[in-house]
Amino acid sequence: MNEVIKMVHGDGGTHTQQLIHQLFYKYFNNPLLLQGQDAADFSVEEGRLAFTTDSFVVKPLFFPGGNIGKLAVCGTINDLVVSGAQPRYLSSSFIIEEGFSRQLLEEIVKSMEEVCLESGVNIIAGDTKVVEKGSVDGVFINTSGIGTIIDNYRMKSIEAGDVIIVTGGIGEHGTIIAIELATVLHEFTSFCKLGIHLIEDQIPIKSGVSVVNNLLGLDPLYMACEGRMVIVVKESEAQKILKSIQTIDLGKDARIIGTFVEEQNSTIFMENYFGGKRIVSALEGSMLPRIC
Amino acid sequence: MNEVIKMVHGDGGTHTQQLIHQLFYKYFNNPLLLQGQDAADFSVEEGRLAFTTDSFVVKPLFFPGGNIGKLAVCGTINDLVVSGAQPRYLSSSFIIEEGFSRQLLEEIVKSMEEVCLESGVNIIAGDTKVVEKGSVDGVFINTSGIGTIIDNYRMKSIEAGDVIIVTGGIGEHGTIIAIELATVLHEFTSFCKLGIHLIEDQIPIKSGVSVVNNLLGLDPLYMACEGRMVIVVKESEAQKILKSIQTIDLGKDARIIGTFVEEQNSTIFMENYFGGKRIVSALEGSMLPRIC
Numbered sequence: 001m002n003e004v005i006k007m008v009h010g011d012g013g014t015h016t017q018q019l020i021h022q023l024f025y026k027y028f029n030n031p032l033l034l035q036g037q038d039a040a041d042f043s044v045e046e047g048r049l050a051f052t053t054d055s056f057v058v059k060p061l062f063f064p065g066g067n068i069g070k071l072a073v074c075g076t077i078n079d080l081v082v083s084g085a086q087p088r089y090l091s092s093s094f095i096i097e098e099g100f101s102r103q104l105l106e107e108i109v110k111s112m113e114e115v116c117l118e119s120g121v122n123i124i125a126g127d128t129k130v131v132e133k134g135s136v137d138g139v140f141i142n143t144s145g146i147g148t149i150i151d152n153y154r155m156k157s158i159e160a161g162d163v164i165i166v167t168g169g170i171g172e173h174g175t176i177i178a179i180e181l182a183t184v185l186h187e188f189t190s191f192c193k194l195g196i197h198l199i200e201d202q203i204p205i206k207s208g209v210s211v212v213n214n215l216l217g218l219d220p221l222y223m224a225c226e227g228r229m230v231i232v233v234k235e236s237e238a239q240k241i242l243k244s245i246q247t248i249d250l251g252k253d254a255r256i257i258g259t260f261v262e263e264q265n266s267t268i269f270m271e272n273y274f275g276g277k278r279i280v281s282a283l284e285g286s287m288l289p290r291i292c
Numbered sequence: 293m294n295e296v297i298k299m300v301h302g303d304g305g306t307h308t309q310q311l312i313h314q315l316f317y318k319y320f321n322n323p324l325l326l327q328g329q330d331a332a333d334f335s336v337e338e339g340r341l342a343f344t345t346d347s348f349v350v351k352p353l354f355f356p357g358g359n360i361g362k363l364a365v366c367g368t369i370n371d372l373v374v375s376g377a378q379p380r381y382l383s384s385s386f387i388i389e390e391g392f393s394r395q396l397l398e399e400i401v402k403s404m405e406e407v408c409l410e411s412g413v414n415i416i417a418g419d420t421k422v423v424e425k426g427s428v429d430g431v432f433i434n435t436s437g438i439g440t441i442i443d444n445y446r447m448k449s450i451e452a453g454d455v456i457i458v459t460g461g462i463g464e465h466g467t468i469i470a471i472e473l474a475t476v477l478h479e480f481t482s483f484c485k486l487g488i489h490l491i492e493d494q495i496p497i498k499s500g501v502s503v504v505n506n507l508l509g510l511d512p513l514y515m516a517c518e519g520r521m522v523i524v525v526k527e528s529e530a531q532k533i534l535k536s537i538q539t540i541d542l543g544k545d546a547r548i549i550g551t552f553v554e555e556q557n558s559t560i561f562m563e564n565y566f567g568g569k570r571i572v573s574a575l576e577g578s579m580l581p582r583i584c
Contacts, residue, residue, distance in 0.1 A: 053418065093434050135349070282305060
């Protein structure tokens, strides 16, 4: 039960083959991966594909609600979805520290496959490296992904008057994983050269989150909201889309939080209950470590 | 000139954006990457694609003839080519140790783009992570690649009587990078369930390589031959293909080194000048560290 990963598991010889067959093929069990060639091959129809990559270096490797493997697959699927693509194929590349627990590695791999099954994607290409103890912290995972583009979302096509929907409460994942609302909104404005007018009262923040943030002096706009999606829609469609999102359990707290506006400096400002406005600036340095 | 990479370069905020624009976009300068979205999108025609991934953890990062970046791009292009694909698109994902030299990072990135330009491929997706000092050795790079399959090479379609060509001298890169002839041949036999009959005299080994190996007690069959390709062809075509390879400067030492044979245990044996035979077994443990 105390089996560990050794350097020979990464040397490309018989031990590597054993690890691949006994562990990775056991879970990532699909015919395209099992071709076992230098590259997987798959058929495509004429159209557009999305391609993305992400390396995951999270500490700790296991955290409430998941582990680095689940996060990697979810993160890459997310990058495809928000690009208007249906996720299809992933690669997974492991860099493993010598001495890492084989059992923990299996838990990670198993949880990756669980997300793949839920999402209808397959891991069809992989790589395994083992590095000397101390050369890496436990396990790093890269997942790259290919999806079929079903609609062309383009940040540059955003216009003044378009409405911003967030699909749930923000800041709730702050102590675990971090990509925050402020950075997402700044990505939008840097593309579309518009400003944003946020309505503070409309931003869904659970009271528990507010209390903790007030205690710690953190701003929820700069706190994690992994698992939330920010969607920009035409004003005429906004209510219909909002209601549709709210019918899903995970979307019941969705709200319209603001509007894109003509603004020379692409400023994001937030209006509070009393009509006061403050500027939401871009993140400089991290409030909490970033992991994906 | 002594600029270094800091944790803020990986936090996804303004410093990350600066690094991406000033360094990665400067070299990986193609419209698909410059879309700057969560996933690149590109058009495909109906057909088959190849997809591969590889993480590179080589030490030292710079070595005679190249660096980790050049190796990563070459390695991934190689995996596509040997799968019968024309390499088209790559992703590159960097995990960088805090304090790493910005100038060395630029050299790595620059050499990646040089190989891309030579090979007609584009890096269209990327990711940058920075980890605390000591969490990684300098830089690790993952490259994943997509190619258009132009011919379907299948190891399972190898038949007895097929001839093995190696495109140049073996063992010459042993002290630098290592994937060796023996492992490659064992990959073939495990797929096609045939044995291999190698002719020792025909295997191109430079005299310098032989001398060093004899001194160190290393077997050149288990030494690196990165940059060499092992090709299996029908006997009737072998001479024509060999001559064609020999017209290229890098292929002038190409030789036919053996033949696939019906053999119950898929044994690889090598016949020497005197008719003596020895078994070439699969690699157990590393003679030298593996890096790709």
